[in-house]
Amino acid sequence: MVVRSPLELRERKGTMKGLPSTVLRDVIQLLSGTAIGRLILLAAMPLVTRLYSPKDFELLAVYAALVGTVAVVACLRFEIAIPLAENDDDAIHLLALSLMSVAGVVALIFLLTLTLPQQIAELVGSPGTGAYMWLIALGVAMTASYSALQFWAARNRRFGAIARTRVGQATTGAVTMLGFGWLGLAPMGLLLGNMFSLGGGGLSLAAQVMRWDRAALRVLTRRGLAATLGKYRRYPIFSTPEALANVAGIQVPILMIAAMAEAEAGQLFLAMQIMAAPMTLLGASVGQVYASRAQEELRNGTLYRFTLSMMRRLFLICLVPMAAAALLAPQFFPVVFGAEWARAGVIVTWIAPWMLLQLTVSPVSMGLHVTGNQRIAMSLHVFGLALRVGSVGAAALIPGIGAVEGYATSGALFYGLCAIIVLGAIRKT
Structure with a gap:
């Protein structure tokens, strides 16, 4: 049993009616905090790009890729089952399993990066990151734990709390990057700012x-953990490889x-x-609301209609x-971020179609898990990994084809395919 505040109880009562206005309210509540957070980070970027060099950002790209790849599977995907669980007892045990998994993964990562920092840096093709490998375990711990806890908050309609944390994240991250950059502590400021x-x-x-959840915490038992592990075993078995393939498809290239x-x-x-701002602002917020309502829509036989409506909107x-970003970025990036970032503006034009399709389908991709299609999700993302890595590899071998351009094109193709498969699988349910 989960204890909720009176406000949350009133919100819960309204949402159970399945009224579209409640979906809109939940989305707006999350969007408000996320929007403020993204605006803070975006406002800081013109200063950040003048305090740090493209070389510093290259180290950040490698660090973020490593942290992102590990963090997304550190919970063994038990966290995405939290808002979908049949009851609160299952959900609190899933939260415990998620955090226990994070502890185990972080301990392993800490051991590896402590003993083999330079070897790992050279393995990923970035020797300069060797001195900062110790930060990976901390980054994974913070990112993965936050993910599990925000899924629990989303299950209980605590969207205001999630929104407030996003403002805090952005503020802390921006202040860290600017402060360390002003002191000349590069690239450490970028890495810590990204982590926060x-x-x-x-x-x-x-x-x-x-x-609020002391009653739920009291039901935690070893037997309950074992039972929940068995009941939701499909998530670590199928969703972990799927998630790893998905994030690897983004980060490995x-x-x-x-x-x-x-x-x-x-x-x-x-x-x-810069282009991920809409994804974080709108996509993540809609995705959490979608996940919190998907089981109810499935029971009512309206999941396909609900999913299609969200995708259209x-x-x-x-x-x-x-479209505006694709057209204007090449002219605006050198002015806003500095002349040495002109190439980034051209890259925005290439990745805009990919981001548009990702924004359309990613928030509702949880529908594959709601309908028990974890195998389809896993196969889809393994294909996506092969497509993207293959595209970048081909660009390296074939003269005249840019690796970034190949990466962007493969991203658009992948998310177009995702839209077709997600809708098809949900419709058959």
Whole structure:
């Protein structure tokens, strides 16, 4: 049993009616905090790009790729089952399993990066990151723990709490990057700022669990953990490889590009950070609301209609801004971020179609898990990994084809395919 505040109880009562207005309210509540957070980071970037060089951003790209790849599977994907669990007892045991998994993964990563820092750096093609390998374990711990705790908060409709943490993340991240940059402590400021902007806020959400969910915590038992592990075993078995393939499809090509052309990796990272603002702002917020309501829509037989409606709205909302970004970025980037970042503006034009399709389908991709299609999800993302890595590899071998351009094109193709498969699988359910 989960204890909720009176406000949360009133919100819960309204959402159970399945009214579209409640979906809109939840999205707006998350969007408000996320929007403020993204605006803070975006406002800081013109200063950040003048305090740090493209070489510093190349190191950040490698660090972020490593942390992102490990963090997304550190919970063994138990965290995504939290909002989908049949009851609160299962959900709290899933939260415990998630955090226990994070502890184990972080311990292993810490041991490896402590004993073999330079070897790992050379393995990923970026020897300069060897001195900062010890930060990876901390980054994974903060990012993965926050992910699990925010899924628990989303299950309990604590979207206001999530929104507040996102403002705090952005503020802390921006202040860290600017402060360290002003002191000349590069690239450490970029790495720490990235860590705080992704994983900060975990302690705040944990405090809410201790305050409101004491009754739920009291039901935690070893037997319950074992039973929940067995009941939700499909998530670590199928969703972990799927998630690893998905994030590797994004991050491994960045590592390849960094190894082939260091300057390109820094330019690509800045372009993706700017274009990821809508994904973080709208996509993540809609995705959490979708996950919190998907089981109810499935029971009512309306999941396909609900999913299709969200995808249509997301596409229409994002079409004009993405088209404008593609057209204007090459002119605006050198002015806003400095002349040495002109290439990043050109890259934005290439990745805009990919980002538009990703914004359309990623928030509703949880539908594959809701309908029990984890195998389809895993196969889809393994294919995506092969497509993207193959595209970057081909660009390195074939003269006249840029690695970044190949990466961007493969991203658009992959998410177009995702849209077709996700809708098809949900419709058959």
